[in-house]
Amino acid sequence: MKSIKILGLILLLGAFGLFNVLFFLGEFKVSDKGLSQFIESKRIKSEVFIKDAQTLINQSFDSPKDLSAKILSFAERSHQYHRAKINDLEAKGVDQSIINTEWGKVIWLKAIKKHGDFSYPLVKASGYGFIVDHKVLLFFLTFGIGIIGGLMFVLTSFALDGPAGIKNNGIFQNQATNKGWIAWSVFGYLIWFYLLLYFFPDYLVNMIYIVDPISEILNGGSASQWFLYGFMYCVFMIVMGIRMFIKYRHNKYQIVRTISVLFFQIGFAFLIPELLVKFNLPWYDFKNSWPLNYTFFFDWNINQLLNSGNIGLFMLVWGVFLAAVIVPVMVYFYGKRWYCSWVCGCGGLAETLGDPYRQHSDKSMKAWKLERYLIHGVLVFAVLMTGATLYSYFSESKEFFGIETENIRFWYGFAIGSIFSGVIGTGFYPIFGNRVWCRFGCPLAAYMGIVQRFKSRFRITTNGGQCISCGNCSTYCEQGIDVRAYAQKGQNIVRSSCVGCGICAAVCPRGVLKLENGPEEKRILEDNPILIGNDGVKLRED
Amino acid sequence: MTHVAIIGNGISGVTAARHIRKNSDFDITIISAETDYFFSRTALMYVYMGHMKFEHTQPYEPWFWKKNRIDLKKGYVHSIDFDEKKLNFKNGDILRYDVLILATGSKPNKFGWKGENLDGVGGLFSKQDLDRMEQFTKGIHRGVIVGGGLIGVEMAEMLLSRGIPVTFLVREDRFWGNVLPKQEANLIMRHMKEHHVDLRLNTELAEIIDDGNGRAKAIKTMGGEEISCGWVGLTAGVSPNISFLKNTKLETGKGVLVERNLRTNIPDVYAIGDCAEFRVPLKGRRSIEQVWYTGRMMGETVAQTITGNKCDYTPGHWFNSAKFFDIEYQTYGLVPPNLSSTECEFYWERAKDNLCMHFIYDRSTRTFLGVNTFGIRLRHHVLDGWLKESVSIDFVLEHLKDANFDPEFYRQYEEEIVEKFNNENGTSIQIRKKSWKRILKFVN
Ligand SMILES: Cc1cc2nc3c(=O)[nH]c(=O)nc-3n(C[C@H](O)[C@H](O)[C@H](O)COP(=O)(O)OP(=O)(O)OC[C@H]3O[C@@H](n4cnc5c(N)ncnc54)[C@H](O)[C@@H]3O)c2cc1C
Ligand code: SF4
Ligand code: SF4
Numbered sequence: 001m002k003s004i005k006i007l008g009l010i011l012l013l014g015a016f017g018l019f020n021v022l023f024f025l026g027e028f029k030v031s032d033k034g035l036s037q038f039i040e041s042k043r044i045k046s047e048v049f050i051k052d053a054q055t056l057i058n059q060s061f062d063s064p065k066d067l068s069a070k071i072l073s074f075a076e077r078s079h080q081y082h083r084a085k086i087n088d089l090e091a092k093g094v095d096q097s098i099i100n101t102e103w104g105k106v107i108w109l110k111a112i113k114k115h116g117d118f119s120y121p122l123v124k125a126s127g128y129g130f131i132v133d134h135k136v137l138l139f140f141l142t143f144g145i146g147i148i149g150g151l152m153f154v155l156t157s158f159a160l161d162g163p164a165g166i167k168n169n170g171i172f173q174n175q176a177t178n179k180g181w182i183a184w185s186v187f188g189y190l191i192w193f194y195l196l197l198y199f200f201p202d203y204l205v206n207m208i209y210i211v212d213p214i215s216e217i218l219n220g221g222s223a224s225q226w227f228l229y230g231f232m233y234c235v236f237m238i239v240m241g242i243r244m245f246i247k248y249r250h251n252k253y254q255i256v257r258t259i260s261v262l263f264f265q266i267g268f269a270f271l272i273p274e275l276l277v278k279f280n281l282p283w284y285d286f287k288n289s290w291p292l293n294y295t296f297f298f299d300w301n302i303n304q305l306l307n308s309g310n311i312g313l314f315m316l317v318w319g320v321f322l323a324a325v326i327v328p329v330m331v332y333f334y335g336k337r338w339y340c341s342w343v344c345g346c347g348g349l350a351e352t353l354g355d356p357y358r359q360h361s362d363k364s365m366k367a368w369k370l371e372r373y374l375i376h377g378v379l380v381f382a383v384l385m386t387g388a389t390l391y392s393y394f395s396e397s398k399e400f401f402g403i404e405t406e407n408i409r410f411w412y413g414f415a416i417g418s419i420f421s422g423v424i425g426t427g428f429y430p431i432f433g434n435r436v437w438c439r440f441g442c443p444l445a446a447y448m449g450i451v452q453r454f455k456s457r458f459r460i461t462t463n464g465g466q467c468i469s470c471g472n473c474s475t476y477c478e479q480g481i482d483v484r485a486y487a488q489k490g491q492n493i494v495r496s497s498c499v500g501c502g503i504c505a506a507v508c509p510r511g512v513l514k515l516e517n518g519p520e521e522k523r524i525l526e527d528n529p530i531l532i533g534n535d536g537v538k539l540r541e542d
Numbered sequence: 543m544t545h546v547a548i549i550g551n552g553i554s555g556v557t558a559a560r561h562i563r564k565n566s567d568f569d570i571t572i573i574s575a576e577t578d579y580f581f582s583r584t585a586l587m588y589v590y591m592g593h594m595k596f597e598h599t600q601p602y603e604p605w606f607w608k609k610n611r612i613d614l615k616k617g618y619v620h621s622i623d624f625d626e627k628k629l630n631f632k633n634g635d636i637l638r639y640d641v642l643i644l645a646t647g648s649k650p651n652k653f654g655w656k657g658e659n660l661d662g663v664g665g666l667f668s669k670q671d672l673d674r675m676e677q678f679t680k681g682i683h684r685g686v687i688v689g690g691g692l693i694g695v696e697m698a699e700m701l702l703s704r705g706i707p708v709t710f711l712v713r714e715d716r717f718w719g720n721v722l723p724k725q726e727a728n729l730i731m732r733h734m735k736e737h738h739v740d741l742r743l744n745t746e747l748a749e750i751i752d753d754g755n756g757r758a759k760a761i762k763t764m765g766g767e768e769i770s771c772g773w774v775g776l777t778a779g780v781s782p783n784i785s786f787l788k789n790t791k792l793e794t795g796k797g798v799l800v801e802r803n804l805r806t807n808i809p810d811v812y813a814i815g816d817c818a819e820f821r822v823p824l825k826g827r828r829s830i831e832q833v834w835y836t837g838r839m840m841g842e843t844v845a846q847t848i849t850g851n852k853c854d855y856t857p858g859h860w861f862n863s864a865k866f867f868d869i870e871y872q873t874y875g876l877v878p879p880n881l882s883s884t885e886c887e888f889y890w891e892r893a894k895d896n897l898c899m900h901f902i903y904d905r906s907t908r909t910f911l912g913v914n915t916f917g918i919r920l921r922h923h924v925l926d927g928w929l930k931e932s933v934s935i936d937f938v939l940e941h942l943k944d945a946n947f948d949p950e951f952y953r954q955y956e957e958e959i960v961e962k963f964n965n966e967n968g969t970s971i972q973i974r975k976k977s978w979k980r981i982l983k984f985v986n
Contacts, residue, residue, distance in 0.1 A: 163736050165868025169703040170592040250868070252951040364603060463947055464922025466863050466872070468834045469553070470585035471598045484601055505949055507593075509865040511872055511919035514947050522982050529564060532926055534839040536856025537846050 001159045008152025015146030022138070022206040027129035028067045030056040034125035041121065046105040049078035064123050068202045071119040075107045082106045112199050112414060116225070120202040124222070131206050139210045147239060154243040164250035166507050168476070176430075177356050183430035191427035198418045201225035218274040230270050233349060237265050240352035247355075253502045253515070257341055261348035269345045282308050284315050287343050290323040291382040292444035294417060298409065299393050327444070328451050334517055335458025336448035337500020346425065346437060350478065351501060354426075354434025358503065361433035361480035368480065371440050371497065378416055379446035385412045416441065435478040439497055449496030457517040458500065459524075460493035462486060465531040467512045473504035487512050490531040494524050545569040546848060547629060547637060549619050550645030553834055554815025556580045557841025558643055558848075563610050565849035570611070571637065573629070575618035577669050579604065584834055586672050587696045591703040596669070624791050624808050641848055644787070644798055644806070644813040645841070648780035648832055651689075655776075657750030662758040663774040666693050675700075675773070678757075682706060682772025686761050688747045689778030690717045695730075695866050697775045698739050709740040709769055711747055711761075713778075723879050725889050726914055729898055730866045737867050750774050780832055782817040795819050797830050802854040804844045812848070814840035824857070826876060833862060859929040860912075861922060869896050874925035875912025877902050885911065888935070888966070890959045899959060903935035910938045918955065919947035927984035936971055939963055943976040 035053055044050065052074040061067040082105045089099050109118055131138060161167045176182040196204050201224075208228045215223035223231075241262045248254035264287055273283045282304045290296040296319050305312040330338045340347045361367075385408050388400035398404055425437030438445050452458060460483070467490075473483035479497045483504045486493045493513070505513040530537045546562055548555040551574035559570050572580075585599040607614055618632040622642070629637040650665025652658045662678045664671055675697075679685065685701040687694050690712030698708045714720070716727035717734070734741055746764040753759035760770045782797035793799045793807040797819030804812045815837035816830070823829040839857050846853040863872040877900055881887055886905045891898040897917035903910050909932050913925065924945045928938055938945075942956040960973045 163733075163868055168591075168593040172595050173592040251949065252953070253949040256951050365605075461947075463919070464861075464926065465835055465838075466861065466922055468584040468863075469582040469601045470588065471582060471594055471601065472585070472588065475594050475598045488601060502949060509870065510863040511870050511947060514919070514949060516950065518978050519982065522985050525985070529561060530842050531838065532922060533835060533858045533861060534842055534856075535858040536839075536843055537853050538851075 001156050004152055005156040005160065008149045008156065011145050011149025012153060015142050015149060019142040019146070019207060022131065022210070023203070024063070026062065026064060026127055026131050026206045028061040028064060028123065028126045029058055029128055030067070030122065030126045032057055034122065038122040038125065042118070044107065046078040046082060046107055048081045049074050049107060052077065064203050064205050067126060068115060068119040068123050071122055072109065072114055075109055075118060079107050079109065115200045115202045120225070123202040124205045124208065127205060127209060131209055135210050135213055139213065142210060143235060147235060150239040151242065154239065154246060157243070158246050167247065168507065171359060177359070179360070179431055186430045187427060190429065191423055194423040194427050197225055197229055198422060204228070218271070219277040221277070227274070233345070234266050234270050237262055237348055237352045240355065244352055244355060248506065251506050254506060257502065258351065260342045261344070261351060264343045265345050265348045281311055282315065286318065288345070289327055289339070289444055290319060291379065291386065291447065292344070292442055293319070294382055294385065294412060297386050297389050299389070302393065327448060331448045331451040332456050335456055335498070335500050336445065336452045337458070337498070337515070339448060340438060340445060340499035341501045346421065346442065347499065349426065350434040350438060354429050354478070357429045357434045358478035359433070359475050360431060361435060361439065361478050363474050363477070363480050363482050371480070374440045375442065375446040375449070378420070378441050379443040381412060381416065382443040385409060433478055433480070435499070438499060439479050445497070445499070452498070453494065453496035457520060457523070459516065459518070460498065460505070461514045461516055462490055462492055463512045463514065465490055465533040466510050468510055470509060472507040472509060473513060476503050476507045478503070483513065489527065491525050491527065492523060543567065543569050544640045545571065545638065546641045546643065547639035548572045548643040548645055549629070550574060550647055550815065551577070551580045551614070552583060552645060552647050552815060552837065554837035554841040555643060555645030557838045558645065558814060558845045559612050560610070561842055561845030562849055563612060565845065565851070569613070571613040571615055573615045573617060573619060573637070575616065578614065578616055581669070583667070586666060586669070587700050590672060590675060590700045620786055622787070622790065624811065640810065642811045643844060644811065644817055645815045646783045646817045648816040649783040650776055651779045651781055652776060653778065655747055655749060657752055657758060658776065660750055660752055660758045661756055662772060663750055663776065665776045666697055667780060679704070679706060679773045684709060684769070684771040685773040685775060686711065686769055686771045687775040687777055689776065690714065690719070691777060691779060692718070692864050694775070694777035695734070697777055698734070699867055701773070702737060702739070707738070707740065709742060709771070710734070711742050711745045711763065713744070713746050715743055717741070719879060721879060723877065723900060723914070725891065726898060726900060726916060729891065729893070729896060729916060730869065733867055733869055733896055780816070782819065782830065784817055803847055803852065804840060804855055812844050814844050827857070827860070835861065859926055861926070869916050870919065871914070871916050872920055873912065873914045874920065874922070875902070875910070875929045877912040877914045888963055890962050892955065897955065901935060901938065908934040908936065910935045920945045921947040921981065923984040924981055936969065939971050940974055941980065943973065944981050946976070
């Protein structure tokens, strides 16, 4: 059994290695057709750029980076050329329409988005040779073998780890789970990958090619970096979800909850949106609620939905109803767990891929303070940004209190949408725990947290005086809640940040904690100094 | 300002300090030779097993003590001058007190076995014991554990978590025979075998054999069998850690002798927790109670008395809990290892899933007296309420769903349990739906 596990690990590492080797391989040649499609789709009118780009035709590159650099430098050059020309024309005082035509030729590159927005499509269209010709084979050798290896690795735990029960043995003695060199390597890798994904997707095209066949089946088109990401997301969640099924096979709450997050991720966040695209409808994730889904009220999204007939209209109404009614009502009845650890994609990844790292959340009072500032700060930011967006949408003014709406959106998208939720949110897993984003950043979590704290039937009940202050609950709380601080005082845990993962209750060796929904009466117990079981102490009335 | 000195930074001493702070401005000093900060002794096993780091077992962050003006002093008190109200430390320091609380805890029992002080032999009580165990169990091929109680089974789990095979010597004919009825003991022994513990009942340690370099290499049983091993765990109970108090004015027996109000024979000196021995045991209880909860309650109580609200130690109904490998155990009320003639039992078990419940009630009045539950969690408030109200066994079973504390979606067995009871006793108890109203009645 042990050797099967090791073999699984070897296969997994081999497949993962190959996947990453792809990054350094590949052959690229811009074709006539590729270039003209690119020029057409980007509506490029700059003859300077087109002339430059044509020199690329049939020129071979052996790395997407080199090709990308060329494309961007041509774009840059053409930008400067046209801007200079405009200055020239303006100085000469020629007719405005001529100047306007010249303006139309200017290619605008946004520093951090230029790879994704500009060079990516042309690079993606230019690959040829082994990788492009053997997508299915490479898919099997990377994802296929990786999945098989991963499953061998996790499934053998069933036999190796003994009878069902909490098996956290060695977590704080292992290089992978105790911030050792393995954890730091994973940390570095994840950050690198996320930075590429968000800001340099054109460097990843070799990896994207191999999921083209699946993309074509699902949405009829070739894969984008987001398709690769969505697909990998599902694969990781499935394999690590199976690990959860084995690890918590004695705990039905964990099993049902894991099935639920897998279902919502695979169905709602991946398959349904891709199929919608196939039927020429907008990509739409029905469970992704504003303000986590911060682009929902962006003009392009609203316009796209409004232009998509009745279904689009339904999506628009549904999105508003979800955020305004379903979310708070569900939090009232079940706590925010219904979303955070049953439905949400971020939560889903945290609870599967991130489970081995949950013990790294910071439990200190300082961290709690920081959490309250940050998460509510992001909520305020999200609300203001959405307000500005809607204001601009309806008033058709580009500014909101003197700040360009587009700028606010850009910074939100960059700082919160990409860096915080992605690079930090997942990249930090191995060192800072699996819910950094959910705890410190997610505006939806902040919103639901307020409801959960003040108006909800959910609580974690403490079982009288049974706590022995061992600390397992606090250690394994991914949200950094010092559960023990409440349990040892006989108080129920009512905290806005609790995502109801149920792990504190699972790891408690004395059966002290129970997540439950009940009457609001006596939900929050006062800070009662004398615990149940001590009948002798009658407190003075003072 | 009154200065309260507390020797011992365990649960009892720390609880006392916290409650004294709540009710007064007294100066408070907590003294310990063991660690800088209070930690949860019950969690030592999880440090060895890698579930936690040692600092995770500390319930309070370091700033807590400063904020609450509780001074911490590390050092060993080697004698006490009760007349001058002075503590003498091993390093020569002296500390004066006005009120003294002795909360010195326990130490593992040793019975004068040959070889009991060799390297590779140890109990499990203190942080130092844990460090020794860490040091001496590296790379060994087997551990032998002597003494079949709670700490023994914890030590077995610890060693097995690192792949070290375990032989477990139990003097009695069943595991934890002075506490568990035979049904439960059997269930646990089956489970230990599932975990490949080599369990030897009716087996006593004769001696521990030296390898010639002062380290244990094997043990010999009374039956003459030699078992080769690299670690010998001595877990045959604990006794009060009071040797430094012997032969002083302080009256001691096995522990420091105290009255109901936790006073010793010397004014302004109190004893609480594992080290206290009641001159007159409370009804139905032992004179020394070495558990976490009683230590905490004594701490709560003595703090009231010291701050002017004189209280007797009056624990409510007994409760306790433990975990044996993967099986959680809770008990409420009194479930004796052997029934007396006035008691009746009802036992339900689901062997396949390692679940059981064992109810005890009065033969003539049918009053519910206690329950052991394995693998199913019960709600403390409800059980405590039922015991206080002296409800009948029939009432308990009828409302058993109120008491269930298992996580959501777990399979519930109340119907099955009640059906078995009805079949065995010719009753026709109908189980009721869970009622929040009834549950919350017991919560204040
Ligand atoms: C491994 C293990 C598991 C356990 N599990 C459970 C459980 O699951 N449930 C349960 O209810 N109970 C359990 N117990 C028992 C429980 O931990 C004890 O009853 C409880 O910790 C006793 O607390 P205390 O405050 O009386 O003393 P202690 O916690 O023993 O504290 C006494 C302190 O005083 C110090 N001290 C003593 N003498 C001096 C001196 N002269 N100078 C300076 N310092 C001194 C000691 O070094 C020690 O630090 C367990 C015990 C052990 C060892
Ligand atoms: S308190 Fe418990 S249920 Fe809530 S997030 Fe922490 S571990 Fe999960
Ligand atoms: S895990 Fe359970 S016993 Fe341990 S500190 Fe938390 S609530 Fe208390």
